[in-house]
Amino acid sequence: MHHSIEPRPHRLLGDQSWHEHAACRPTDHHDVDLDLFFPEPDEMDRIHQAKSLCAQCPVRRTCLDAALENNDREGIRGGMTEEERERLHSKLEHRHDYERVNATLAGRDVHLTHSERRAVVRAAYQADVPSERLAWLLKITEEHADKLYRRTRRELRNRTVATTRHGASTVDQDDLGAAA
Numbered sequence: 001m002h003h004s005i006e007p008r009p010h011r012l013l014g015d016q017s018w019h020e021h022a023a024c025r026p027t028d029h030h031d032v033d034l035d036l037f038f039p040e041p042d043e044m045d046r047i048h049q050a051k052s053l054c055a056q057c058p059v060r061r062t063c064l065d066a067a068l069e070n071n072d073r074e075g076i077r078g079g080m081t082e083e084e085r086e087r088l089h090s091k092l093e094h095r096h097d098y099e100r101v102n103a104t105l106a107g108r109d110v111h112l113t114h115s116e117r118r119a120v121v122r123a124a125y126q127a128d129v130p131s132e133r134l135a136w137l138l139k140i141t142e143e144h145a146d147k148l149y150r151r152t153r154r155e156l157r158n159r160t161v162a163t164t165r166h167g168a169s170t171v172d173q174d175d176l177g178a179a180a
Contacts, residue, residue, distance in 0.1 A: 018059045018062045018063070018066075021058050021059045022057055022059050022063065023053050023054065023056050023057035023058070023060075024037060024050075024053055024054070024057070032053070036049055036050045036053075037050050037075045037076045037077075038074065038075040038076075039076070041081075041083070047076065047081060050076045051076065051079055054076065054078065054079035055079060057079070060078050060079050061078065062078075063077055063078040063079075064077060064078020064079065064080060064085075064088075065078070065111070066078075067085060068085065068088055068089060068092050069092070069111045071089065073085070073086075073089065092113060093113055093114055093115070094113065094115055095113045095115065095116065096113070096115045096116055096119065097116060098119070100112055100116050101116050101119045101120050101123065104116075104120050104137055104138075105120060105123060105124065105127075105129075105137065107137065109139075117138065120134075120137065120138065121134065121138075121148045121149070121152050122152055122156075124137070125149050125152045125153065125156075131145040131146050131149055132145070134148070134149070
């Protein structure tokens with residue numbers, strides 16, 4: 001039996017519709033005490049109960065992403081306690097998820113870190129995407145897109161020069177970490 005793998009959907013900017021699918025969402029048929037997700041650090045039974053509910057949640061990754069992107073440091077989010085998320089909060093600006101980069105290049109309006117935005121610019125530049133399209137993808141002005149392309153062209157040229165000086169004649173796409 002052949003199963004196709006659906007790409008993981010990314011939360012669009014300002015999109016809160018994922019809340020509708022959360023396992024912690026109280027309904028008429030599913031009573032959930034939301035205080036369960038705000039336990040004291042020593043309330044291990046409550047922490048385990050909350051994490052157990054999170055483990056069944058179809059939007060757990062989206063919940064975690066939203067907590068990190070919104071700098072939400074309170075309670076259990078995405079199956080992780082405040083303490084467990086702390087190291088992720090500190091590393092968020094360096095997150096580099098090529099699924100997000102590719103989703104942006106495909107026209108989706110997803111949250112990007114600085115590193116992911118640079119990867120979008122680099123991939124778009126290498127694919128000869130017009131600056132008007134890059135401006136639309138990143139929600140910036142065309143002038144800013146032109147500036148980003150100039151910087152990328154300069155970075156790639158400087159990298160090629162540096163690489164050539166060390167014995168290699170070219171820089172291939174894999175070295176650049178292009179997303180597309």
